[in-house]
Amino acid sequence: MPEPTSRRLPIAVDAMGGDHAPDEVVAGAVSAVRDHGLSVVLVGxxxxxxxxxxxxxxxxxxPIVRSEEVLAMDEGALASLRRPRSSIAVACHLVRRGDAGAVVSAGSTGGVVATGRLRLRGLHGVLRPAIAVVLPTRPGRTVLLDAGANADAKPEMLVQFAHLGVAYAQAAFAVExxxxxxxxxxxxxxxxxxxxxxxxxxxxxxxxDFTGNxxxxxxxxxxxxxxxxxxFTGNVVLKTIEGAVRYALAELRESIDESALARFGAALQRRRLRELYQRMDPETHGGAVLLGLNGTVVIAHGRSRAKGIASACLLAQALVDERILERITATPRAHHRLW
Known part of the structure; x- marks a missing residue:
């Protein structure tokens, strides 16, 4: 069972990461605390x-934890070595020493991945961590990984990604x-x-339960x-879906605005249209999860507003409550020959 709220470790939020940081990040953190009862610490x-x-x-x-440096959005993996006191590095350090339960950042994906690998280290036996994203499928949800952490992969890594994805689906969506x-x-x-x-x-x-291609x-x-x-393939798929969703929603809004009859029809379908938008809105899902490290790291979309940051905090807390790390570490112990 999840721990009571009063005993939860706080979520370490990288206040300086993201296109709209720190304004929207702070607003999202406030929402996470007030609207959802989470415990949060801002790093920056x-x-x-x-x-x-x-x-x-x-x-x-x-609370605020000071960081001396900022990892810019246009800086990649190498910058994590040059900025050991960046906000994302300090946030990871809080998790590593047990002062925070998870990290949330909307910063540069490459920088977050590199910093996470450097500061939190990979779980024993895991070749590379993978980025897992949730796709808005029906009737349930589908986890796609890797979505960009490893452009070049080996067959054995894909098998590990499968085990990571299984643990995520079990923890996040209760799929047995x-x-x-x-x-x-x-x-x-x-x-x-x-x-x-x-x-x-x-x-x-x-x-x-491998069903094939x-x-x-x-x-x-x-x-x-x-x-x-x-x-490489996963990131292309993800960006293609995001672009297609933006295009489809823009076309839908334009079609609705074309005539009074279309607006009337949209009013009758308001609830269904709102549900469709929420399913397609990336800020509703909380972001991607970097799996395979000695700590939980949620990567929010770089363009995240307050809603997206709050959703990322909720996702991070849910994964901590469902003991995602314990689920993952149990897999290599049971199936060590695959790791």
Missing amino acids: TPNRIHPLLARHDATGEI RPRVGLLTIGEEAVKGNKLVRRAHELLAAAPI VEGDDVLSGKVDVIVTDG
Whole structure:
């Protein structure tokens, strides 16, 4: 059972990471505390955070941990080595020493991944951490990983990603035995490049519910609970979906505004349209999760506003409450030959 709220470790929020930091990050942290009862600590530059907390009448309500440096959005993995006192590095350090339960950041994905690997280290036996994202499929949800942490992958890594995704689906969506699919260009086992064909062989022999290959047109079908791929392909898929969703929603809004009759019809379908928007809105899902480290790290979208930051904090707390790390570490112990 999840621990009582009063005993929870706080979520360490990188106040300086994101396109709209620190303003929207602080607003999201305040929402997480007031609207959802979470415990949060803001990591960043105090003289920039204090006025924002005062604006929300939250001075003294949320603790601040000082960081000396900021990892800019246009800085990648190497910057994590040059800025050991950045806000994301300090946030990771809080988790590592047991002062925080998880990290939330909307900063540079490359910087967050590199800093997480450096500060939190990978779980024993895990070759590389993977970024897991939740896709708005029906009737349930589908976890896609890797979504960008590893552009080049080995077949054995894809098997590990499958185990990470299974643990995530079990913890986040209470799916007892998640179905796993391998993303490639055809349903037949022989389809795909060398990486995919070898990964298919290993996944078929793994102690998971591997259903076989899935193609691009099945990514949003809900055919499986977990989709495994390399980080290059996964990131392209994710960005393509995001772009398509933005285009579709923009076209829908334009169509509704074209005539009074269309607006009347939209008013009758207001609830369904709101549900559709919420399913497609990335800020509703809280962001991606970096799995495979000695700590829980949630990467919010770089353009996240307050709602997205609050959702990311909720996701981080839910994963901590459901003991995602314990679920993951139990997998290599039970199936050590795969790690």
